[in-house]
Amino acid sequence: xxxxxxxxxxxxxxxxxxxxxxxxxxxLAVPAMxxxxxxxxxxxxxxxxxxxSRFFAGLSQLGWISLMMIPPxxxxxxxxxxxxxxxxxxxxxxxxxxxxxxxxxxSLLAAxxxxxxxxxxxxxxxxxxxxxxxxxLIWALVWINVVxxxxxxxxxxxxxxxxxAFGKLxxxxxxxxxxxxxxxxxxxxxxALHEIRFGLLPQVLPVIAGQVLYFIESxxxxxxxxxxxxAGGIGLQLAEQIRVLEWQRVSFLILMILVAVAAIDFISxxxxxxxxxxxxxx
Amino acid sequence: MTVAVSILPEQQLAxxxxxxxxxxxxxxxxxxxxxxxxxxxxxxxxxxxxxNLRTFFAHFGNFISYFDRILTLDSGQRVWTDAGEWLxxxxxxxxxxxxxxxxSYVGTLIGATFAFALNFFAAENTSPSxxxxxxxxxxxxxxxxxxxxxxxxxxxxxFxxxxxxxxxxxxxxxxxALGKLxxxxxxxxxxxxxxxxxxxxxxxxSCMRFAVVPQVTAGYxxxxxLRFEINVRExxxxxxxxAGGIGQELVVAxxxxxxxxxxxxxxTIIITVFIIDITTGWxxxxxxxxxxxx
Numbered sequence: 001x002x003x004x005x006x007x008x009x010x011x012x013x014x015x016x017x018x019x020x021x022x023x024x025x026x027x028l029a030v031p032a033m034x035x036x037x038x039x040x041x042x043x044x045x046x047x048x049x050x051x052x053s054r055f056f057a058g059l060s061q062l063g064w065i066s067l068m069m070i071p072p073x074x075x076x077x078x079x080x081x082x083x084x085x086x087x088x089x090x091x092x093x094x095x096x097x098x099x100x101x102x103x104x105x106x107s108l109l110a111a112x113x114x115x116x117x118x119x120x121x122x123x124x125x126x127x128x129x130x131x132x133x134x135x136x137l138i139w140a141l142v143w144i145n146v147v148x149x150x151x152x153x154x155x156x157x158x159x160x161x162x163x164x165a166f167g168k169l170x171x172x173x174x175x176x177x178x179x180x181x182x183x184x185x186x187x188x189x190x191x192a193l194h195e196i197r198f199g200l201l202p203q204v205l206p207v208i209a210g211q212v213l214y215f216i217e218s219x220x221x222x223x224x225x226x227x228x229x230x231a232g233g234i235g236l237q238l239a240e241q242i243r244v245l246e247w248q249r250v251s252f253l254i255l256m257i258l259v260a261v262a263a264i265d266f267i268s269x270x271x272x273x274x275x276x277x278x279x280x281x282x
Numbered sequence: 283m284t285v286a287v288s289i290l291p292e293q294q295l296a297x298x299x300x301x302x303x304x305x306x307x308x309x310x311x312x313x314x315x316x317x318x319x320x321x322x323x324x325x326x327x328x329x330x331x332x333x334n335l336r337t338f339f340a341h342f343g344n345f346i347s348y349f350d351r352i353l354t355l356d357s358g359q360r361v362w363t364d365a366g367e368w369l370x371x372x373x374x375x376x377x378x379x380x381x382x383x384x385x386s387y388v389g390t391l392i393g394a395t396f397a398f399a400l401n402f403f404a405a406e407n408t409s410p411s412x413x414x415x416x417x418x419x420x421x422x423x424x425x426x427x428x429x430x431x432x433x434x435x436x437x438x439x440x441f442x443x444x445x446x447x448x449x450x451x452x453x454x455x456x457x458x459a460l461g462k463l464x465x466x467x468x469x470x471x472x473x474x475x476x477x478x479x480x481x482x483x484x485x486x487x488s489c490m491r492f493a494v495v496p497q498v499t500a501g502y503x504x505x506x507x508l509r510f511e512i513n514v515r516e517x518x519x520x521x522x523x524x525a526g527g528i529g530q531e532l533v534v535a536x537x538x539x540x541x542x543x544x545x546x547x548x549x550t551i552i553i554t555v556f557i558i559d560i561t562t563g564w565x566x567x568x569x570x571x572x573x574x575x576x
Binding site for chain 1: 289320323324326327328329330331332333334337338341342344348381385387388391425427428429431432436437439440441442444445446449515516518519522523526532533536537548551552555556559576
């Protein structure tokens with residue numbers, strides 16, 4: 001056996017100068033970025049009134065609160081909470097369905113392969129983007145002004161904010177569809193509507209169904225919080241119990257939310273497998 | 283030119299046709315059944331959510347006119363005719379927006395640090411022991427499932443009103459969300475470098491440092507930037523429960539019916555979110571090439 005060959009480093013250096021002597025900018029880029037990130041972090045901590053004493057005082061307070069949360073106990077309001085939970089699930093289901101129904105036609109208008117004209121697509125896209133830029137809670141506040149306090153405002157809030165998200169996702173799914181089937185329909189003399197109905201939708205619907213189910217899942221989470229501003233559901237109870245410092249009830253409500261979210265996750269992942277098969281679940 | 287299409291004999295065709303129709307009918311029946319169940323669920327949900335179409339249609343005009351009102355100044359003119367009057371509080375709002383961005387930045391960074399520290403214990407291929415993995419996974423799940431604003435409500439009581447509660451709430455929620463995503467990246471990492479390093483007698487820590495981390499940093503940074511984008515939106519509503527940021531101004535304007543302020547603050551939020559989306563998208567494309575952009 002021969003040992004490792006002696007390598008002439010000088011010749012290698014001459015041949016690959018970039019490997020041995022990287023330019024200073026490349027060597028300094030990563031440390032510079034880390035220093036900058038850290039500097040902003042420190043500035044942020046100072047600007048946002050972080051102080052160790054406040055932090056530890058709060059932490060011990062938090063410890064007390066967690067101790068007072070045990071054991072979780074609904075008191076006598078279990079029926080009220082169950083009804084609120086039902087309300088939350090209803091809000092998620094209705095809001096998502098409404099959003100999907102309205103988003104489908106709009107997403108066709110925002111897809112490049114359906115509407116080739118940039119002038120028409122651009123405003124629709126920006127419109128969808130601005131809807132998405134506004135959080136669900138803000139929409140809930142707006143709808144409360146319109147239809148009054150209660151879960152209906154929550155349904156409309158989720159519907160509007162998901163409309164923006166669906167419009168984007170659906171139009172991306174449509175743009176990703178195979179164009180050959182559309183051409184086939186066109187070649188056999190189909191109209192533009194036929195192209196969409198027989199060429200595009202059969203490809204896109206399973207993807208869309210998967211996304212809608214996923215959103216029902218994530219909207220169960222959103223629906224738990226819109227109650228905090230008065231738009232119905234379990235969040236209303238949760239916010240109230242936190243404000244009156246009934247910690248045992250708070251922990252019970254949080255547990256209820258966790259269990260409900262886990263159950264919905266389970267059901268919807270089963271449904272997604274059933275609808276689009278294992279492969280397509282991204 | 284003619285093409286001969288062979289046509290099957292009559293009886294054979296009839297059998298095939300019948301089978302085809304039966305298959306289609308079965309499929310249709312299943313679809314119909316699914317639709318009926320779905321409609322029933324919707325109906326139940328409509329009762330549960332107290333949907334009242336009459337109030338909806340009676341008040342729908344309000345929704346349109348609400349946007350009309352928030353786009354009108356006190357003087358009765360459209361907001362864009364007098365930008366100075368419309369954006370009168372821009373100094374204050376920009377300061378609050380800056381605070382919102384800082385909240386989401388600090389929250390994301392703290393969350394990402396914790397997620398980084400925890401995710402090797404949560405990933406199936408690198409976790410040193412199964413029970414540790416179980417505990418860490420449940421912890422991350424808890425942090426992810428409880429909404430950020432619920433943490434904020436509790437932290438406002440523990441830490442007092444102000445941005446600190448918002449930062450901590452966002453940090454915890456980000457830890458949960460990023461911890462899961464990070465551990466998924468680690469699970470997809472190539473294990474051969476780990477074996478190579480372990481064969482030299484290295485400890486678990488060195489295995490992670492020299493074999494796993496170099497493979498996964500790009501993915502981590504990409505998810506971290508994505509999370510920052512989401513957290514900016516989340517931080518914009520933290521003020522609703524008193525946890526700092528522009529949300530405080532917005533909720534006051536909405537509740538007290540300062541209409542033109544509502545539209546001005548919403549405009550600044552939307553523009554900020556746009557800018558952040560575009561910048562982080564550009565950064566991700568720049569740092570990691572096209573495939574990491576999704």
